[in-house]
Amino acid sequence: MIKLAESDAQRARAQNDETGSQRFERIYAELRDRICLLVYPPGTVLSEVTLAREFGVSRTPIRRVLHRLEFMGLVQIMNGVGTIVTDIDLKTFKETYDLRMRLAELMGELSPAYITEDHLAQIDQLIARAKKLQKHRDRFEDYAMITNDLQKILSSLTGSAPLREIIELFYFRVARIWFTFLPQLGWDDIISAQLTELSEIRAAMASNDMRGVGRSRSLHLHRMLTRISRFLVEP
Amino acid sequence: MIKLAESDAQRARAQNDETGSQRFERIYAELRDRICLLVYPPGTVLSEVTLAREFGVSRTPIRRVLHRLEFMGLVQIMNGVGTIVTDIDLKTFKETYDLRMRLAELMGELSPAYITEDHLAQIDQLIARAKKLQKHRDRFEDYAMITNDLQKILSSLTGSAPLREIIELFYFRVARIWFTFLPQLGWDDIISAQLTELSEIRAAMASNDMRGVGRSRSLHLHRMLTRISRFLVEP
DNA sequence: AAAGTACAACCTGTACACAGCTGAACTTTT
DNA sequence: AAAAGTTCAGCTGTGTACAGGTTGTACTTT
Numbered sequence: 409m410i411k412l413a414e415s416d417a418q419r420a421r422a423q424n425d426e427t428g429s430q431r432f433e434r435i436y437a438e439l440r441d442r443i444c445l446l447v448y449p450p451g452t453v454l455s456e457v458t459l460a461r462e463f464g465v466s467r468t469p470i471r472r473v474l475h476r477l478e479f480m481g482l483v484q485i486m487n488g489v490g491t492i493v494t495d496i497d498l499k500t501f502k503e504t505y506d507l508r509m510r511l512a513e514l515m516g517e518l519s520p521a522y523i524t525e526d527h528l529a530q531i532d533q534l535i536a537r538a539k540k541l542q543k544h545r546d547r548f549e550d551y552a553m554i555t556n557d558l559q560k561i562l563s564s565l566t567g568s569a570p571l572r573e574i575i576e577l578f579y580f581r582v583a584r585i586w587f588t589f590l591p592q593l594g595w596d597d598i599i600s601a602q603l604t605e606l607s608e609i610r611a612a613m614a615s616n617d618m619r620g621v622g623r624s625r626s627l628h629l630h631r632m633l634t635r636i637s638r639f640l641v642e643p
Numbered sequence: 644m645i646k647l648a649e650s651d652a653q654r655a656r657a658q659n660d661e662t663g664s665q666r667f668e669r670i671y672a673e674l675r676d677r678i679c680l681l682v683y684p685p686g687t688v689l690s691e692v693t694l695a696r697e698f699g700v701s702r703t704p705i706r707r708v709l710h711r712l713e714f715m716g717l718v719q720i721m722n723g724v725g726t727i728v729t730d731i732d733l734k735t736f737k738e739t740y741d742l743r744m745r746l747a748e749l750m751g752e753l754s755p756a757y758i759t760e761d762h763l764a765q766i767d768q769l770i771a772r773a774k775k776l777q778k779h780r781d782r783f784e785d786y787a788m789i790t791n792d793l794q795k796i797l798s799s800l801t802g803s804a805p806l807r808e809i810i811e812l813f814y815f816r817v818a819r820i821w822f823t824f825l826p827q828l829g830w831d832d833i834i835s836a837q838l839t840e841l842s843e844i845r846a847a848m849a850s851n852d853m854r855g856v857g858r859s860r861s862l863h864l865h866r867m868l869t870r871i872s873r874f875l876v877e878p
Numbered sequence: 879a880a881a882g883t884a885c886a887a888c889c890t891g892t893a894c895a896c897a898g899c900t901g902a903a904c905t906t907t908t
Numbered sequence: 909a910a911a912a913g914t915t916c917a918g919c920t921g922t923g924t925a926c927a928g929g930t931t932g933t934a935c936t937t938t
Contacts, residue, residue, distance in 0.1 A: 429722075456920070466893040471920085475707060479714045487664075487920050488900035503803045506753055510745075518741055568738045574809050691890070701923045706890085722890050723929035883936070891928070898921070905914070 435463055436473045443482050443493055444584045445552055450495035454483065481581045496585050498640050504582050505633045509626040511575050516622030519567035523613045530561050531610045538603050545595045552587050554602065558609075559583075562625065565618065589636045601631065670698055671708045678717050678728055679819045680787055685730035689718065716816045731820050733875050739817050740868045744861040746810050751857030754802035758848045765796050766845045773838050780830045787822050789837065793844075794818075797860065800853065824871045836866065 439459075442448050456467045456474065463470065474491050477483045485491045496504075534554055541547055541554070559579050566572040590598065605628040612620030674694075677683050691702045691709065698705065709726050712718045720726045731739075769789055776782055776789070794814050801807040825833065840863040847855030 453919095455918085457918090467920090468892050468894090472710060472891095475710060476714060479711060485920075486900085488898080488918085490900095490919055500804055503754065504805045507749070507803060507805050510749055510753070514742070514745055518745070519738065568742060569735055570739045570742050570813060574812075577809075578805060688889090690888085692888095702890090703922050703924090707921095720890075721930085723888085724931080725889055879938105881936105881938080883934105885932105885934080887930105887932090889928105889930075891926105893926080894924090896921105896923085898919105900919075901917100903914105903916085905912105907912070908910085 431465075432469060432472065435465075435469065436476060439473060439477060440480070440482065440580065443477070444556070444580055444587075445549060446584055446587055448493045449588070450493050450585070452493040453490040454493070455490055480577065482584075496582065501582060501585060501640070502633070504578055505629060508575070508578050508582070509629050511571065511578070512625040512629060513619075513622045514568075514571055515562065515566050515575065515625070516617075516619035518571055520618030521565045521567045523565065523616050523618070527561065527565065528610065528613055531558075531606060531613060534558055534561075535603065535606045535610065538599060538606060542596070542599050542603075546591070548587065548590045551590065551598065551602065552583075555583065558606070562609075562621070565621070586632070586636070589639055592639055593635060597635075601628070601635070604628075666700075667704060667707065670700075670704065671711060674708060674712060675715070675717065675815065678712070679791070679815055679822075680784060681819055681822055683728050684823070685728050685820070687728040688725040689728070690725055715812065717819075731817065736817060736820060736875070737868070739813055740864060743810070743813050743817070744864050746806065746813070747860040747864060748854075748857045749803075749806055750797065750801050750810065750860070751852075751854035753806055755853030756800045756802045758800065758851050758853070762796065762800065763845065763848055766793075766841060766848065769793055769796075770838065770841045770845065773834060773841060777831070777834050777838075781826070783822065783825045786825065786833065786837065787818075790818065793841070797844075797856070800856070821867070821871070824874055827874055828870060832870075836863070836870070839863075 439448075439454075448454065454474070456470050459474075460467045460470045474483060474485060478485050478491075482494060483491050484494050534557060537550070537554055541550055544550075559576070563572055563576055566575060605624060608624040608628075609621050612618070612624055674683075674689075683689065689709070691705050694709075695702045695705045709718060709720060713720050713726075717729060718726050719729050769792060772785070772789055776785055779785075794811070798807055798811055801810060840859060843859040843863075844856050847853075847859055
């Protein structure tokens with residue numbers, strides 16, 4: 409059943425190229441990260457032809473990526489105008505955070521995963537990175553990447569695939585909005601809050617208490633929302 | 644600011660055509676409903692060119708619709724093969740139902756909507772339709788449409804936009820799988836279960852108790868999962 | 879007769895040209 | 909000078925041809 413031509417194509421692909429699906433995922437992840445890490449802040453206008461030139465492809469695969477980003481709620485495609493990185497209104501922001509708190513608690517209740525030594529080691533690494541950051545003020549991108557990595561670890565601990573899916577969806581949707589407010593908060597304050605969350609989660613994980621992990625996460629989201637609520641005023 | 648040419652185009656559009664966005668939504672809703680109502684049962688292979696011919700457009704807009712359906716989890720696009728209506732494995736099915744129960748309860752807790760006379764009237768209509776169905780056995784599509792309409796009403800009662808969004812997502816993702824089992828269940832049984840849910844929800848709505856609505860819905864999902872669990876055996 | 883191979887018919891993925899839309903700068907009119 | 913009208917550059921939407929992938933089938937070889 410294996411054809412020679414196919415075998416050759418697969419070998420060549422393994423050496424140099426990448427399959428179409430891989431290319432799509434690569435470009436998608438790249439643009440998503442740029443939006444989430446505020447390389448493209450809300451309001452940025454993205455052009456299909458510009459992106460196509462940068463990635464060395466035609467508009468067609470770029471359009472596919474942008475449409476997926478639109479489904480994810482990260483951009484809005486407007487005919488004749490361009491593809492605009494979305495902002496989020498105050499009401500939706502708060503609703504999303506309320507929901508994220510509930511979902512974090514469910515993380516510990518619906519088919520929680522078993523916690524291994526490896527998970528603990530990963531958390532310890534994050535704690536070490538966060539402690540280093542205490543001495544270097546205003547490294548917002550590093551702070552954001554620790555938050556991103558924590559999210560990935562918690563994702564791997566969520567046994568329920570559907571739950572994991574929507575937790576990630578809403579994380580990506582509001583994280584970048586939250587990062588917008590970072591410079592307005594005190595550096596020492598947010599770093600110590602991050603260390604508090606990490607150590608609480610680590611303690612719960614050490615006793616294989618996924619419900620405790622979920623509660624810690626939910627509580628952290630609540631504290632963070634409180635922290636920036638004074639900046640969230642209706643116009 | 645209004646140009647003559649634009650004005651003409653808008654008038655012409657109002658009479659005959661439709662804007663691009665409307666066309667997309669129309670085709671998307673049509674294909675989604677066909678999948679959910681089992682016109683395209685799981686495993687069906689959809690061809691872009693065939694669909695393009697049917698809707699009188701080129702492959703491009705059809706591809707956009709299919710990619711959105713893939714994002715919703717209703718189809719899987721495979722290069723060289725076709726676009727296949729997805730089935731769902733047992734584990735994911737149960738996980739999705741567990742999550743849906745929790746989300747139904749959240750519906751009553753996160754910014755619940757105020758219930759009007761109009762909502763009650765809509766539920767009464769559904770009850771009337773369900774009672775008529777008691778006499779006509781095995782009208783599975785009518786049964787499914789009542790379920791669909793109830794979902795729409797509950798959706799309009801969910802104040803939190805993000806919550807509403809994912810409740811709908813998971814409804815569309817598993818409803819059609821559930822409908823697959825309908826013929827294996829007793830008609831009288833499922834109709835009476837539907838009437839039970841409708842009357843419980845109506846009672847809660849009559850006293851403006853959205854938490855009660857959520858609990859009724861959650862309980863109904865639990866009962867239904869129990870009902871078909873004897874058919875859900877590992878291969 | 880059975881296994882392996884080449885191929886044809888189908889599919890989706892990509893590139894590109896063109897049509898339609900939008901907003902802003904510019905020109906004309908009052 | 910203000911307001912209305914016009915033009916235009918740039919954008920996304922669409923159609924279409926072609927490239928690449930997959931699978932079943934007919935054919936060849938052992």
